[in-house]
Amino acid sequence: MAFMVLVLAACGREDLSPLNPQGPVAEEQFGLMKLAFTIMAFVVIIVFAISFYVIVRFRRRKGDKTIPKQVEGNHKLEIIWTVIPIILLIILGVPTVQSVFSLSKDYSQDPDAVKVVVTSHQYWWEFEYPELGLKTAQELIIPTGKTISIEAKSADVLHSFWVPALAGKIDTNPGSNVNFMYFSAPKEGVYLGKCAELCGPSHGLMDFKVKAVDESSFDRWAAALQEPVALPADPAIAAAFESKCLSCHAVGDKGGPAYPNLTGIGSRSSVGGILVNTDDPQYKNEGSVYENLRRWIEDPETIKPGNHMSDQYDLTEQELDGIADYLSKLTLDYE
Numbered sequence: 160m161a162f163m164v165l166v167l168a169a170c171g172r173e174d175l176s177p178l179n180p181q182g183p184v185a186e187e188q189f190g191l192m193k194l195a196f197t198i199m200a201f202v203v204i205i206v207f208a209i210s211f212y213v214i215v216r217f218r219r220r221k222g223d224k225t226i227p228k229q230v231e232g233n234h235k236l237e238i239i240w241t242v243i244p245i246i247l248l249i250i251l252g253v254p255t256v257q258s259v260f261s262l263s264k265d266y267s268q269d270p271d272a273v274k275v276v277v278t279s280h281q282y283w284w285e286f287e288y289p290e291l292g293l294k295t296a297q298e299l300i301i302p303t304g305k306t307i308s309i310e311a312k313s314a315d316v317l318h319s320f321w322v323p324a325l326a327g328k329i330d331t332n333p334g335s336n337v338n339f340m341y342f343s344a345p346k347e348g349v350y351l352g353k354c355a356e357l358c359g360p361s362h363g364l365m366d367f368k369v370k371a372v373d374e375s376s377f378d379r380w381a382a383a384l385q386e387p388v389a390l391p392a393d394p395a396i397a398a399a400f401e402s403k404c405l406s407c408h409a410v411g412d413k414g415g416p417a418y419p420n421l422t423g424i425g426s427r428s429s430v431g432g433i434l435v436n437t438d439d440p441q442y443k444n445e446g447s448v449y450e451n452l453r454r455w456i457e458d459p460e461t462i463k464p465g466n467h468m469s470d471q472y473d474l475t476e477q478e479l480d481g482i483a484d485y486l487s488k489l490t491l492d493y494e
């Protein structure tokens with residue numbers, strides 16, 4: 160049982176743990192966890208101590224055949240074990256209810272907050288900045304210190320948006336139901352996010368990242384994302400990319416907006432949210448951004464079963480190489 164708990168709790172993933180808060184919202188939630196844990200530990204220790212004492216002190220001794228004195232009801236004890244839990248629940252309940260209200264504060268009309276519309280899809284995340292007229296996917300770029308006001312919804316089934324280091328989960332619901340939340344990241348860094356609601360065969364692969372950068376980098380990123388983007392220089396590759404990929408995807412000012420926006424894909428830290436771009440041998444199955452793009456485009460189905468890009472096109476080897484090379488160089492210079 161203990162082993163199962165450790166394994167199923169994905170123990171040891173520091174970067175995916177609410178026990179390592181990196182922002183004020185997560186810190187407040189961690190505070191509640193600590194309070195609840197302290198109270199529970201206090202109750203467990205006292206109850207176990209009394210139980211052990213009673214088991215040892217009043218055990219049946221050798222040769223003792225007498226029936227112990229039968230007791231029924233004790234006013235004093237009953238009051239004590241009713242009042243103490245009520246007091247403990249009040250100690251836990253008051254700050255919890257306070258946090259429930261303060262954490263559900265709506266920043267969507269706050270002019271200082273950065274507004275982001277999060278739309279979940281099987282199996283990717285879309286991030287739209289309505290005030291800036293921008294859309295991106297898989298990597299949510301935010302300025303440090305600012306409050307990020309999230310409006311969360313789903314394009315298909317129920318998912319849940321979760322960045323453990325920054326804030327608790329919020330469900331993304333189908334239909335017109337929109338959920339609000341907010342968080343902020345005082346420190347620059349990359350914070351891992353996960354879908355926290357079983358949504359299909361690739362649910363466990365529905366990773367994303369929140370990348371907090373300083374405000375001027377954020378402004379440069381937002382400006383760079385709006386620059387026009389040139390098609391591949393080789394006309395054959397450009398034609399293949401336009402007809403086979405831009406029917407769904409957008410780059411810069413070109414293409415369709417309904418699927419992950421690929422502008423700046425060469426600067427992202429992963430492909431499809433799950434293939435980490437790295438040459439670090441610690442990540443045995445990963446590769447450079449080019450290798451990961453090539454792997455993904457060649458066969459997205461083995462990487463994310465059931466995704467909606469699989470089997471939608473045919474590419475020759477040259478087209479595959481050319482498009483992967485083109486996308487790997489589609490970078491955004493902002494840091």
Ligand SMILES: [Cu+2]
Binds near residue numbers: 355356362363365
């Ligand atoms: Cu999911």
